[in-house]
Amino acid sequence: MSHAAVADHDLLEPAESPLTPESWGKLGMWIFLAADAMSFGGLLAGYGALRYGDPTWPRPSSVLGIQLTALMTFLLICSSVTMVEALAAIRQGDHAGLRKFLVLTVMGGTMFLGLQSFEWTKLIYHEGQSITKNNFGATFFILTGFHGCHVFGGVTYLSAVLGRAARGVSGAIIVALVGVVGALVTIAVTSATLSAIVAIVVAALAGGLVYLVATALAGPKGVYNAHDNSEVEIAALYWHFVDLIWILVFTFVYLL
Amino acid sequence: MAVHTAEQLAHEQRRYLQVFAWLTVLTALELGVIYMPIPHVVIGGMLVVLAATKAALVALYYMHLSVEKRTLTYIAVTPAVLCVLLIFALLPDLGAITRALTHATPSPPVAEEARH
Numbered sequence: 481m482s483h484a485a486v487a488d489h490d491l492l493e494p495a496e497s498p499l500t501p502e503s504w505g506k507l508g509m510w511i512f513l514a515a516d517a518m519s520f521g522g523l524l525a526g527y528g529a530l531r532y533g534d535p536t537w538p539r540p541s542s543v544l545g546i547q548l549t550a551l552m553t554f555l556l557i558c559s560s561v562t563m564v565e566a567l568a569a570i571r572q573g574d575h576a577g578l579r580k581f582l583v584l585t586v587m588g589g590t591m592f593l594g595l596q597s598f599e600w601t602k603l604i605y606h607e608g609q610s611i612t613k614n615n616f617g618a619t620f621f622i623l624t625g626f627h628g629c630h631v632f633g634g635v636t637y638l639s640a641v642l643g644r645a646a647r648g649v650s651g652a653i654i655v656a657l658v659g660v661v662g663a664l665v666t667i668a669v670t671s672a673t674l675s676a677i678v679a680i681v682v683a684a685l686a687g688g689l690v691y692l693v694a695t696a697l698a699g700p701k702g703v704y705n706a707h708d709n710s711e712v713e714i715a716a717l718y719w720h721f722v723d724l725i726w727i728l729v730f731t732f733v734y735l736l
Numbered sequence: 737m738a739v740h741t742a743e744q745l746a747h748e749q750r751r752y753l754q755v756f757a758w759l760t761v762l763t764a765l766e767l768g769v770i771y772m773p774i775p776h777v778v779i780g781g782m783l784v785v786l787a788a789t790k791a792a793l794v795a796l797y798y799m800h801l802s803v804e805k806r807t808l809t810y811i812a813v814t815p816a817v818l819c820v821l822l823i824f825a826l827l828p829d830l831g832a833i834t835r836a837l838t839h840a841t842p843s844p845p846v847a848e849e850a851r852h
Contacts (some may be wrong), residue, residue: 521819530828731787
């Protein structure tokens with residue numbers, strides 16, 4: 481081998497990631513999640529430190545609605561299950577199963593956002609809480625708001641994956657836009673009506689709309705199959721991370 | 737992770753449902769624990785253990801860390817370790833400052849006059 485050929489060979493990117501042989505994207509997602517976990521870790525550490533030193537800190541269960549948040553936690557756990565089922569479906573080559581479980585996951589995320597907007601509206605307009613009132617309000621709204629942004633991003637991301645499962649890039653754009661509009665409408669309507677029931681109903685309608693659009697777009701085969709589904713797995717990693725973080729936020733901010 | 741045979745997929749799907757059941761039970765336990773008539777410190781300890789168990793279940797089985805390479809697990813665990821260290825690093829500073837602000841009492845007027 482000539483010197484030039486040896487140099488070219490050294491410059492070539494290895495075909496396989498050493499940690500995640502399926503794809504480099506998966507390794508990239510893990511590194512992103514580790515960095516994102518540091519952001520949440522910093523917020524939770526700040527919350528803990530401020531709370532530890534403040535004897536006037538209110539008991540969270542006396543200010544926040546634990547039952548509603550428990551329902552939100554259960555919703556995210558359910559959506560994690562539907563996400564792993566979506567991945568299992570496409571690994572068996574079941575395209576309809578992939579679309580069905582992805583829609584259920586998007587619906588779970590949208591319901592979560594609707595219930596969170598209901599909770600926030602109630603806390604701000606009825607309980608008098610705000611981000612500027614005290615350290616409790618500041619840490620609560622920043623932590624849950626940052627997580628809510630992640631859920632919103634997850635709903636958009638999963639809608640795009642659903643669109644890809646239906647019809648490539650154009651499908652990804654169309655379904656993601658429908659998912660974003662559905663989530664925003666759920667948030668807006670829930671805040672305006674101040675009702676948890678409305679949140680659930682509107683989220684179900686938004687999920688149904690996403691399903692209809694994805695079904696209308698569905699070609700004979702999506703871009704994923706039993707052997708090529710790493711995009712779905714990477715999206716699933718993100719969604720489970722959002723669930724995992726909520727498990728910690730629920731315990732440290734609402735229950736402790 | 738390279739799990740693609742039908743038998744392995746069926747086994748995994750059963751595992752997903754078992755984990756879901758555990759997550760639901762542990763969440764219900766958390767809700768029960770906060771109303772137990774025991775010291776708040778004990779409740780806190782139990783809640784932290786329950787939350788860590790739930791987070792570990794999600795990471796191990798839904799994020800498939802249990803079958804990934806060990807180095808990937810180290811990448812995932814590092815932020816958690818750093819977060820705990822950060823809490824201990826912040827506590828002396830913020831705890832002391834906030835306590836000082838909370839318990840600060842105005843100095844008696846007699847002492848003020850004596851200084852002049």
